Amino acid sequence: MQTIETYDFKGKKALIRVDFNVPLNENFEITDDTRMRAALPTIKKVIEKGGSPIIMSHLGRPKNGPEDKFSLKHLVKHLSDLLDGATVKIAPDCIGDEAKAMADALQPGEVLILENLRFYKEETGGDEEFAGKLAQNGDCWINDAFGTAHRAHASTAVIAKFFPNDKMFGYVIGGELESLDKVLASPTRPMTAIMGGAKVSSKITIIENLLDKVDNLILGGGMTYTFVKANGGKVGSSICEDDFIETAMTIQKKAAEKGVKLYIATDVIAADGFKADANTKLAPANDIPEGWEGLDAGPESIAVFKEVIENSGTILWNGPVGVFEFDQFAVGSRAVADAIAAATKKGAFSLIGGGDSVACINKFGLADEVSYISTAGGALLEYLEGKTLPGVAAVRGE
Numbered sequence: 001m002q003t004i005e006t007y008d009f010k011g012k013k014a015l016i017r018v019d020f021n022v023p024l025n026e027n028f029e030i031t032d033d034t035r036m037r038a039a040l041p042t043i044k045k046v047i048e049k050g051g052s053p054i055i056m057s058h059l060g061r062p063k064n065g066p067e068d069k070f071s072l073k074h075l076v077k078h079l080s081d082l083l084d085g086a087t088v089k090i091a092p093d094c095i096g097d098e099a100k101a102m103a104d105a106l107q108p109g110e111v112l113i114l115e116n117l118r119f120y121k122e123e124t125g126g127d128e129e130f131a132g133k134l135a136q137n138g139d140c141w142i143n144d145a146f147g148t149a150h151r152a153h154a155s156t157a158v159i160a161k162f163f164p165n166d167k168m169f170g171y172v173i174g175g176e177l178e179s180l181d182k183v184l185a186s187p188t189r190p191m192t193a194i195m196g197g198a199k200v201s202s203k204i205t206i207i208e209n210l211l212d213k214v215d216n217l218i219l220g221g222g223m224t225y226t227f228v229k230a231n232g233g234k235v236g237s238s239i240c241e242d243d244f245i246e247t248a249m250t251i252q253k254k255a256a257e258k259g260v261k262l263y264i265a266t267d268v269i270a271a272d273g274f275k276a277d278a279n280t281k282l283a284p285a286n287d288i289p290e291g292w293e294g295l296d297a298g299p300e301s302i303a304v305f306k307e308v309i310e311n312s313g314t315i316l317w318n319g320p321v322g323v324f325e326f327d328q329f330a331v332g333s334r335a336v337a338d339a340i341a342a343a344t345k346k347g348a349f350s351l352i353g354g355g356d357s358v359a360c361i362n363k364f365g366l367a368d369e370v371s372y373i374s375t376a377g378g379a380l381l382e383y384l385e386g387k388t389l390p391g392v393a394a395v396r397g398e
């Protein structure tokens with residue numbers, strides 16, 4: 001299999017599928033450029049080895065063809081800044097004569113971005129003819145979009161057949177797989193997963209699968225209350241998914257059978273509304289008054305979480321343990337982030353994934369103090385579930 005290191009890029013046009021699906025504010029300014037920064041080593045390497053990078057990405061989920069707010073033109077200036085002022089051009093379309101002409105005319109050191117792939121429904125439809133048209137813009141294909149690797153789209157998977165001997169992973173996917181495989185295959189024990197956040201239903205299967213891998217499982221944030229209710233507790237108006245109470249019971253039973261230690265928040269900061277300036281009170285997690293909802297972990301839970309995390313060899317964090325966006329409910333997530341940083345300093349391997357979890361660690365300024373930050377949300381979780389990701393399989397020729 002080719003790699004960026006071995007491949008000869010000299011004079012070649014390298015089609016790089018990246019995940020530049022970054023958040024934009026109402027003025028089309030990028031509010032978190034983690035995914036763009038992550039792709040820089042791959043882009044720079046292609047340039048350094050004499051190739052011309054041609055960037056392909058989606059942005060958002062446009063449904064009806066081209067739409068200004070989903071245009072990748074909003075990213076051009078910032079990419080140029082990140083590349084120390086390199087010339088970055090944008091083609092008005094991702095396929096067709098004009099895009100091809102612009103790709104052909106690229107000078108050494110210049111970068112071309114093709115317009116949003118999802119302006120064509122053929123992209124998400126995995127259309128082979130469309131993939132072939134994209135392929136005409138380059139001599140090789142680098143897949144570096146880990147965040148989109150769980151999608152079998154034209155540019156993430158189908159395009160591979162047009163480059164049987166000229167396809168490879170970029171550094172983002174390479175790094176993500178290496179880090180995730182390390183967590184999954186040979187974790188330094190004890191291994192601890194912290195699962196919080198708000199998406200109980202979409203993450204509960206992952207929790208079940210994680211029981212085969214971890215020694216400790218911390219359940220916090222919005223994840224707490226379905227479990228508390230399953231155990232007969234009163235959760236007030238906390239986020240809770242009644243349809244998954246049965247699953248929560250099964251998970252607890254399985255954890256006991258497998259010897260996995262489960263730590264569910266025992267005390268919480270309850271609020272009288274989902275807002276930054278809500279009134280608060282400390283409450284037992286299983287006795288939250290009607291009209292109140294748990295929005296952060298309490299001091300007793302935080303102390304236990306910290307102790308477990310700081311004595312772990314491998315740590316996986318997905319989902320904040322409180323509504324960290326509101327400062328008064330960020331205490332638990334801050335404590336978890338600090339404990340992860342402390343454990344990492346002592347030699348633990350720490351991996352953080354998920355859009356809000358990454359925003360959380362960035363907010364606390366601790367991104368440099370953890371071992372690895374994943375650029376992926378859904379793709380990371382599917383990989384952790386043991387699923388084959390189409391974007392990975394396509395490069396490997398599986």
Ligand SMILES: Nc1ncnc2c1ncn2[C@@H]1O[C@H](COP(=O)(O)OP(=O)(O)OP(=O)(O)O)[C@@H](O)[C@H]1O
Nearest residue numbers: 197198199221222295319322323354355356357377
């Ligand atoms: N107790 C709680 N009640 C309600 N919401 C909570 C609670 N604790 C955390 N949250 C919210 O959960 C959200 C994050 O959940 P989510 O499961 O989406 O995590 P994530 O890291 O973004 O992962 P993904 O990328 O898979 O979405 C945050 O916005 C946070 O405010």
Ligand SMILES: O=C(O)[C@H](O)COP(=O)(O)O
Nearest residue numbers: 019021061147148377378
């Ligand atoms: O943000 C993401 O998770 C990726 O960019 C994939 O986006 P999608 O869920 O719209 O396919």
